Amino acid sequence: MNATNPRNPKAGLDALLTPDNCVLLLIDHQPFQFAGLRSHDTQSVINNVVGLAKVAKLYKVPTLLTTVVEERGGYLLKQLQDVFPEQKPINRTFINTWEDTRVVEWVKQTGRKKIVMAALWTEICLAMPVIHALGDGYEVYIVTDASGGVSLEAHEVAIQRMVQAGAVPLTWTVFGSELQRDWAREATVPELAKLLVEHMGNVGTSFLWEQQLLNTPPAK
Secondary structure, eight states, X not given: OOTTSOOOTTSSGGGSOOTTTEXXXXXXXXXXXXXXXXXXXXXXXXXXXXXXXXXXXXXXXXXXXXXXXXXXXXXXXXXXXXXXXXXXXXXXXXXXXGXXXXXXXXXXXXXXOEEEEEEBSIIIIIHHHHHHHHHTTOEEEEEGGGOBOSSHHHHHHHHHHHHXXXXXXXXXXXXXXXXXXXXXXXXXXXXXXXXXXXXXXXXXXXXXXXXXXXXXXXXX
């Protein structure tokens, strides 16, 4: 592309996520934030963020867990911590995660420019670091169904604000699909199928039904 017709960085194959080009930040999935969640039902967000974390672990995407004043807001969601039991979350005082130099340095050390983020609450703990990191030249992807706000309006307006700033919205199953990309990459297919069963509701039950049909001997 020449200067008069520059490439759109949000289009084309390079705009898609791969296991080698992104990192994942999971921000403030804590009891206090869940208590104020009103844009989604709590169980859905728990299911989705744990599924998201498991996808990242499956494809070896560098993942950072972080909390805000956990001594008052509570420890990270146990189901999420259990995905990365060896990692102690970065506990911040900054509301804006991107103002904590430990987080920024962690991302810099990976050498990756695509950041995937999910947080509670969308309008504050997600929007602030997303807008800040975009300003620092990173490409930021927001996982909308692993995040949530204090109201549906708060969540939706925050998504609009971040998209206007340049963020790319996606859902947790889209993240997994982009990382898998090709069913011929068989090494990760069994674990991905397990995630479908554990976290994708009717998709998982339909998959199990299909497997049962395939494994059922024909009637004599």
